[in-house]
Amino acid sequence: MQRWSLAQSDMNKFETKHWTSDTVAADLEHAIHEHRLPPGTKLGEDELAEAYGISRTIVRAALLALSHRRLVELKRNRGAFVAQPTVRDAREVFEARALLEPRTAHSAAERMTDEDLALLRSNIASEHEALDAGENGRALFLSGQFHVEIARIADQTTVQGFISELISRSSLIIALYWRRRAALCETQAHHALLDAFANRDGDLAEQLMKSHLLDLVASLDLRNVTQPPTSLREALKR
Amino acid sequence: MQRWSLAQSDMNKFETKHWTSDTVAADLEHAIHEHRLPPGTKLGEDELAEAYGISRTIVRAALLALSHRRLVELKRNRGAFVAQPTVRDAREVFEARALLEPRTAHSAAERMTDEDLALLRSNIASEHEALDAGENGRALFLSGQFHVEIARIADQTTVQGFISELISRSSLIIALYWRRRAALCETQAHHALLDAFANRDGDLAEQLMKSHLLDLVASLDLRNVTQPPTSLREALKR
DNA sequence: GCACGCATGATTGTATACGAAATTGAGTTC
């Protein structure tokens, strides 16, 4: 069940665990993915080092890793910030997903085992739970996991890495450009995909994934009107 | 014309330039891409630090960046080594390229400007030059640049990043699994692509890219017989 | 009163020192 937050110390995970740059990066990515660390948040090295009970060396390595995944932006002599994808970034991310995910879903459908199906099913169930409990961040994270899991089932490690990165970035994009109306169609699409997987129907899964991604983009407000702050230093830096 | 090598000191670039982790990483990637640093080569931190005239801090950041691109493998307490993609890795890399590059070539054909065409043309010319001069590594690098350039022209930064990584990894794969026969069909395919681009024929470019990639895979020896060394510590470690 | 410049403080960039892990080789034992 393990839940926690970076700011509130409802658990002493920071002292107990033995952190490495990888685990710290994963922890931060998780927090970013769940919108506990919104876009633009400053990630001070000293602050993080103290929070995790480690030195800045590890923190820097973790931030470097996240910057390579374009989840944080490193500004020289200024610090690390949770990335703020532009409208253009958003379009590119979903273009890339459209190239990778439908065909990957096709492969996954053909390789799907019963264990895989059960795992996907429980994922959707958890997503529902989270939604019912009002834990939107957690639901969003699980929703992303669903997509990554498909790539894993397709047995394409390399593509899985790309998709994982794209989905984490999608979470940032959703944080910035999500328009409220038409909310929970998410789990519906996942349910439909699950059915296609259960029938090992690759063509259908591919088609469903394609339209699912189109729906996602359609649910965003990517008019350039809402341009991200550029000139006056991140528009008050939040 | 600036050419140089890591081992031989035919130029004193190491003292003059002001290196950062990014430039060091790019320099190493270039060397790997050109097969001056073959798969399995040990990249000792102290060695590199001394070579570039910087401290291990920068070297570590560069190696970390390259490990995220799967060009070097970091083994805990043992050091960094130029990656040795397995047969499975090779298949995955070319599967991913097959997903990304044909459609990207399609987009590129539609957005192609005359300047872009000239750039691609000069790239091919340089590739020919290198081949004639027997500089196979340089030719291979330029051949890769051709593909990355197409992604840039398609105006897809994110996909370009993925393709760039995949192409660098492809260079390692070629170093390990290239079978000699049927050598220079490379530039032919690029010429054909260039023609399609010149005619702004997206469908043709997409098709040509697809078969180009198939040809590439076909030119590799990916039978599992030639398994990469695993058990006896990198098979004499080079 | 406004703007510019300089000093101060905070934060990151880099180097180095120390500790930990693993490899290596010699020495010993069976």
Next chain:
DNA sequence: GAACTCAATTTCGTATACAATCATGCGTGC
């Protein structure tokens, strides 16, 4: 002579110290 043990050495992992850079606020001059 073969195999094992253990110390010595090398190399990486982490922390910390110092330098450089940027942001901030006060003071001065126009």
